[in-house]
Amino acid sequence: MAEKETKFLADLQSDNADVRYSAWAQGGEMDPAVLPELAKLIAGSKPGVAKAAGEALNRLVHSVGKLPSNTRRQAVVRGLTAWLNPKQPVWVRTVALRHLSLVGGEDVVAAVAPLLAGADLREEAVFCIERIPGKASANALMAAAKSVPDDFKPRLLAALGHRGDKEAADLCAGLMQSPNAEIAMAGMKALARIGVKPSVSLSAPSTGALAEWQLLEFADSTLRYAAALARQGVTAEAVKLYQVALARPEEHLQCAAIVGIAKIGTAEGAALIFPKLKSSDPKVRRTAQKAWDSLKGA
Amino acid sequence: MKNPSRRTFLSAAAAAPAVHLFDIVPARVLASPAPSDTISLGHIGIGGRGRGFLVPEAESTARKPVTTNLGGDGTRGRTPSRSVALCDIDTSRLDKAASVVGGQPRLYKDFRKLLEQKDLDAVVIAAPDHWHALMTIMACMAGKDVYCEKPACNTIEEGRAMATAAERYARVVQIGSQGRSQPAAFQAARYIRNGQLGKVGSVTCWHYANPLGDWTPDAPAPAELDYEMWVGPARWLPFNSKRTHGSFRWMIEFGGGQIRDRGAHVMSIAMWIMAADHTGPVKITATGEPHHDGMYDTPNTMNVTYEFKNPDWTLVWAQPGEPSTELQARYGAVYRGDKGTLTVTLGDGNGTATEQKAKDYVAPCDGVQVFKSPGHMENFLDCVKSREKPIMHIEAGHRVAALCVLGNVAYVLGRPLEWDPVNERVANDDEANRLLSRPGRGPWSL
Numbered sequence: 250m251a252e253k254e255t256k257f258l259a260d261l262q263s264d265n266a267d268v269r270y271s272a273w274a275q276g277g278e279m280d281p282a283v284l285p286e287l288a289k290l291i292a293g294s295k296p297g298v299a300k301a302a303g304e305a306l307n308r309l310v311h312s313v314g315k316l317p318s319n320t321r322r323q324a325v326v327r328g329l330t331a332w333l334n335p336k337q338p339v340w341v342r343t344v345a346l347r348h349l350s351l352v353g354g355e356d357v358v359a360a361v362a363p364l365l366a367g368a369d370l371r372e373e374a375v376f377c378i379e380r381i382p383g384k385a386s387a388n389a390l391m392a393a394a395k396s397v398p399d400d401f402k403p404r405l406l407a408a409l410g411h412r413g414d415k416e417a418a419d420l421c422a423g424l425m426q427s428p429n430a431e432i433a434m435a436g437m438k439a440l441a442r443i444g445v446k447p448s449v450s451l452s453a454p455s456t457g458a459l460a461e462w463q464l465l466e467f468a469d470s471t472l473r474y475a476a477a478l479a480r481q482g483v484t485a486e487a488v489k490l491y492q493v494a495l496a497r498p499e500e501h502l503q504c505a506a507i508v509g510i511a512k513i514g515t516a517e518g519a520a521l522i523f524p525k526l527k528s529s530d531p532k533v534r535r536t537a538q539k540a541w542d543s544l545k546g547a
Numbered sequence: 548m549k550n551p552s553r554r555t556f557l558s559a560a561a562a563a564p565a566v567h568l569f570d571i572v573p574a575r576v577l578a579s580p581a582p583s584d585t586i587s588l589g590h591i592g593i594g595g596r597g598r599g600f601l602v603p604e605a606e607s608t609a610r611k612p613v614t615t616n617l618g619g620d621g622t623r624g625r626t627p628s629r630s631v632a633l634c635d636i637d638t639s640r641l642d643k644a645a646s647v648v649g650g651q652p653r654l655y656k657d658f659r660k661l662l663e664q665k666d667l668d669a670v671v672i673a674a675p676d677h678w679h680a681l682m683t684i685m686a687c688m689a690g691k692d693v694y695c696e697k698p699a700c701n702t703i704e705e706g707r708a709m710a711t712a713a714e715r716y717a718r719v720v721q722i723g724s725q726g727r728s729q730p731a732a733f734q735a736a737r738y739i740r741n742g743q744l745g746k747v748g749s750v751t752c753w754h755y756a757n758p759l760g761d762w763t764p765d766a767p768a769p770a771e772l773d774y775e776m777w778v779g780p781a782r783w784l785p786f787n788s789k790r791t792h793g794s795f796r797w798m799i800e801f802g803g804g805q806i807r808d809r810g811a812h813v814m815s816i817a818m819w820i821m822a823a824d825h826t827g828p829v830k831i832t833a834t835g836e837p838h839h840d841g842m843y844d845t846p847n848t849m850n851v852t853y854e855f856k857n858p859d860w861t862l863v864w865a866q867p868g869e870p871s872t873e874l875q876a877r878y879g880a881v882y883r884g885d886k887g888t889l890t891v892t893l894g895d896g897n898g899t900a901t902e903q904k905a906k907d908y909v910a911p912c913d914g915v916q917v918f919k920s921p922g923h924m925e926n927f928l929d930c931v932k933s934r935e936k937p938i939m940h941i942e943a944g945h946r947v948a949a950l951c952v953l954g955n956v957a958y959v960l961g962r963p964l965e966w967d968p969v970n971e972r973v974a975n976d977d978e979a980n981r982l983l984s985r986p987g988r989g990p991w992s993l
Contacts, residue, residue, distance in 0.1 A: 266840035277961065296762045297840055304837070304844075311960045314978025347782065350986075351978050372988060376782070379986040407992040411984075462659045469688045472715060501690030504717035535934035536717040 254279055258286050261301045269301035276305030277312030281321065284309075284328030292338045303344070310348045317354060326353055330360050342370055346377040353377065355385035362389040371401060379408040387414040394420060403435035410439030422447040430458040434466060441470035444477025468494075472505050476512075484513050488521070495521060503528070504536040511540035519544045586931055589632035589670040589691070591658045591682055593644040594792055596696055597673030600924070602630045604650035618728030618897065619922025626928035634661040636773040637792070656773060658682060662689040669719075669931055672696060675795050676802050677781040680705035681991055683720060683941075687712040692719040692931045694924065698811035698951055699944035701803065703971055704984035706945030706952075708993050713941045721927040721937040722944030724815035728920035729899040731906075735882070735891045736820045738905035740915040744884025749861045750817045753868030754878040757804045760797055760843035763789040780991035789842060797843035799955055804845030806864050807951035812895035813880050815939065815947045817862055820882070821855075824943035827950070827968030828853035828862070833957035835866075851954035864954055873902055956982050 250258075257279055260272035287309075290302035310329075313322035329352075332345035346364075349357050358381060364374035378386045387409065394405040406424065409417040421443065424436035433454035440447065456464060475490035487509065494506035507525060510518040522544070525537035585607060590597055607629035630648045634655040635641055641654045655661040662670070662685060669692035672682045680700045686693045693713075699722045700706035713720040726732050739747060768774035768786035777791065778784070782800060796802025818824055835849035846866070853862040871881050876892030893899040910916070920926045920938045930937040949971075956979055957964050965974040973979040987993065 270837070270839035296842070300840070300842075307959070308961065311962075311978065314960065315962065315976050317977050351981050372783070376986045376988070380981050380984075404989065404992075407987065407990075411986060411992055461663050465662075465685075465688050476715070499690060501687075501716050501718070505715055508715060508717055532717070532934060539717075539934075 250282055251280065254283050257305075258283060258290075261290060261305060262295075262298050266297060269297060273301045273305040273308065276308030279305070279309055281309065281324040281328045284325070285331070288332050288337060288341045291344060292341050306344070306348065310352055314352045322352060326357060329353075330357060333360055333364070339369055343373050346370065346373040350377040350380035353381050355381065355383040357381060358383075358385040358389050362393065365389070365393040365401075365405070366397060371397070372404070375404055375408050379412060384416070387412065387416055390414070391417055391420050394424070399429050399432060402429075402432050406432070406435040406439040410442035413443050415443055415445050418443050418445050418447040419449050422449050422451050425454050426452060427454075430454065430463065434459065434463050437470045438466055441473040441477070444474065444480070446478075446483070468502060472502075472509065475509055479509065479513050484515070487513065488518065492521065495525070500530045500532050503530070503533045507533070507536050507540045511543050514544060584627055586626060586628040586668045586928055587631045587666050588628055589634065589661045589664060589667040590630055590644070591634045591661060591670055591672045592674035592678075592696075593633055593635045593640050594637065594673070597635075597671070598640075598644060598647070600630075600671045600673060600694070601633075601644060601647050602628050603648055604629060617725045617923040617925075618730070618732075618899075618920060619925055620730045625922075625925055626932065628928055632661050632664050632667060634658045636776045637771055639771040657776075659685065662686055662691065667691055669694065669927075673723075675777070676807070677701050677795075677800075678779050680709050680993065681780055681987075683709045684712040684993070687716045687718045687720070690716065690718075692927075694721045694723065694927045695944075696723040697815070697944065697948070698722075698803070698807045699941065699948040701801075701952065702983060702985050703949055703952055704993065706941075706948050707971060710941045710945050717934070719927070719930045719934065719937060720941035720944070721923070721930070722811075722939045722941060722947075723923065724812050724895075724939045724944065724947060725923035726812045726816045726894040726899055727819050727938045728923035728926060729894075729897065730919075731891060731899045731901040732816045732819070732894070733917060733919045734905045734908070735816070735889055735901045737910050737915075737917045738889060738901075738908045739820050739882055739884070740822070740917055741908070741910050743886070743904075743908060744882060744889055745886030746858075747821065747860055747882055747884040749863065749883045750821065750880050751863040751868065751883070752810070752813045752817070752865060752878070752880040753870050754805050754809055754813065754864070754866050756847045756849075756866050757797055757838075757845040758843065759838045759847075760789060760794075760841040762840075762842055763787055778988070780985075780987040780989075782985075782988065787842070797845050799844050799959065802845075803951060803955050804849075805866060806849060806851065806954050807948070809878060809895065810864055810951045810954070811947055812893075813878060814862065814864065814950050815943070816891060816894050817880055817882075818943065818947050818950070819938075821860060821862075823855065824940075824946055826855070827946055827966060827971075828953075829856050829966055829968065830854040830963060831953045831957045831966055832963040833954055835958050846958060849954075849958060851957065853950060853954075862950070864950075874900060876900070952983075 257272050260268050263269050287302050287306050291299050293299050313319045313325045329345045329349050332341050358378055361374050361377050364370045378389055390405050390409050394402055421436040421440035425433050427433045437454055475487045479487035491506040491509045494502045507522055510521055522537050522540050525533055528534045632653045633644050636656055645652055670686045672695040679695050683693050683695050765785035765787045774786050790798050796808050831853055833851040835846035838847045849866040851864040871890035873890045874892045879892035882889045889902055889905055891901045926937050964979055
């Protein structure tokens with residue numbers, strides 16, 4: 250290791266906080282070869298030293314984060330991936346996953362994906378993969394969603410939904426038929442966020458086993474899906490969904506339908522909104538009036 | 548699958564069309580309006596800040612003037628409201644709050660249960676910042692209007708999702724940057740928007756530093772606190788009394804420091820006066836120096852410059868910065884135009900002040916008319932009735948929080964950000980864009 254890095258690592262362990270700071274401020278200039286030593290310091294018992302090592306690591310990672318083409322980036326990523334070794338303390342592996350979520354590429358996913366199957370780091374692993382762009386992440390999450398224990402499947406589906414992975418639409422549609430209500434609703438929520446029609450037929454999850462809160466999520470997912478269809482120009486189906494919301498007794502669902510229909514912006518939509526101008530509910534009436542005004546000329 | 552009434556879902560091709568979807572949601576489940584002249588409030592988070600929003604039963608119809616540091620000039624009282632539901636994950640707070648409120652408010656540990664309560668018109672969210680987005684979105688899903696404490700959100704994605712949810716359900720969402728409702732902010736806005744400073748080229752904020760924070764060891768969470776729920780969607784950290792209630796804000800991941808705490812007040816007034824609630828800067832440059840020791844990671848000193856285009860102006864957040872020479876205060880902002888300057892001190896509580904020339908200014912009849920808030924909570928309650936946008940509506944709240952978030956991102960990454968305020972993305976910076984959102988944890992996801 251070069252003299253600069255040796256001094257850097259020594260200064261990080263100084264008893265003087267100002268010396269430690271001077272060292273950590275230079276973290277972005279260090280050779281990624283310091284990473285194994287940084288792991289030891291981060292896991293150490295001295296909080297001031299662990300903080301200095303953590304801050305130095307932040308700077309090293311951020312120094313390579315801007316562009317994927319950065320040549321030092323691969324060295325940093327390799328160094329962090331080595332921290333995932335099961336012999337490392339859980340905290341060190343956690344720190345590595347959090348940083349890899351920011352600078353890891355598709356090549357990292359293969360190293361992280363096996364952690365989705367273990368109890369101790371699966372939450373950090375999905376956090377990491379969820380943030381890494383690309384199909385490798387989507388594929389890893391979809392594969393794991395078929396094999397992990399049921400209690401973790403909703404988390405993986407949430408990650409797919411959050412990412413908007415279109416290739417997961419069929420998987421989500423299939424899991425909506427799960428007898429496990431948590432999984433079925435997670436599939437529905439994810440599909441609504443992905444917002445594309447799956448190639449398989451769709452059936453709603455059974456509502457019998459859903460908690461009251463999940464039924465609100467059910468309605469919300471329907472509205473999100475309708476909005477997605479409308480954005481894609483599948484307006485007839487979107488309007489059908491909104492029409493049912495419009496007929497519901499709950500004022501906020503009526504309002505949501507009015508807002509959604511108004512965004513589509515057709516004369517047919519205006520005709521659906523028109524009766525709501527005389528709604529007995531003031532919230533519905535005001536929402537309809539605003540929508541009506543926005544539709545002038547439609 | 549026991550449900551015989553399950554319908555085909557979302558398939559246009561299906562014989563049973565998707566329009567049956569809602570039919571399988573029992574009406575009993577979803578919110579119904581609580582028609583009354585008195586607005587029923589549920590409170591999520593009733594610690595320090597949240598306690599100030601409680602409406603005692605005896606005052607629910609009193610139209611009592613504002614007393615809670617929320618602006619207004621005291622010339623009118625509050626629209627009748629009452630606190631009928633309280634929620635906190637720290638049970639030690641629930642009984643105390645219930646005794647303050649009086650009557651028989653329903654008490655909850657899980658905010659989702661509170662949101663299921665049918666007779667609530669609106670909720671007041673004063674939970675830690677990392678919960679604001681999910682709670683606001685879920686309240687909208689349950690048909691509630693929302694008063695949510697500032698800053699609106701912890702990430703750009705969260706803020707956009709909040710605005711989308713409010714729009715989707717046509718809900719009223721007010722963010723608690725109450726500085727806009729202070730009389731001094733109104734006077735400054737009226738003065739500046741009517742051209743008394745000429746073209747404003749810069750707004751420079753000053754504020755004292757973030758605290759150091761000694762080393763306090765992690766420890767088991769106290770029995771009365773549901774710490775798992777406290778962490779919620781954020782990254783897991785062991786319990787530590789010095790980064791939980793109140794002090795969470797000195798961790799970038801949780802509260803973001805002064806720039807997000809007070810910045811959401813001081814810069815809120817700047818965005819309002821500069822009519823920039825719908826947009827954002829195009830470049831953010833940040834420098835700063837952290838404390839060299841201690842458990843907090845928010846910076847000691849900090850200087851963030853935001854460059855706006857069309858019109859061109861610059862906003863600066865500086866810790867400590869240069870205090871105004873016109874008015875004394877621990878924090879505030881100086882507005883500089885080509886015809887003069889104006890100071891607005893503080894920007895949050897009722898001590899907010901501006902210079903005499905702005906107080907004395909009378910706008911001409913054909914001048915720019917500036918909305919004068921009757922008080923931040925009064926304005927919110929008015930809008931619950933009228934369905935109009937409140938003065939710190941969620942889009943504005945998101946845009947202000949975006950300043951705070953982006954300032955921290957630029958500081959953390961140590962490089963300038965080229966920001967696209969329309970698409971809300973950073974140009975040519977992979978890592979910065981990944982930091983614009985944060986995956987959830989456990990069952991908590993956007």
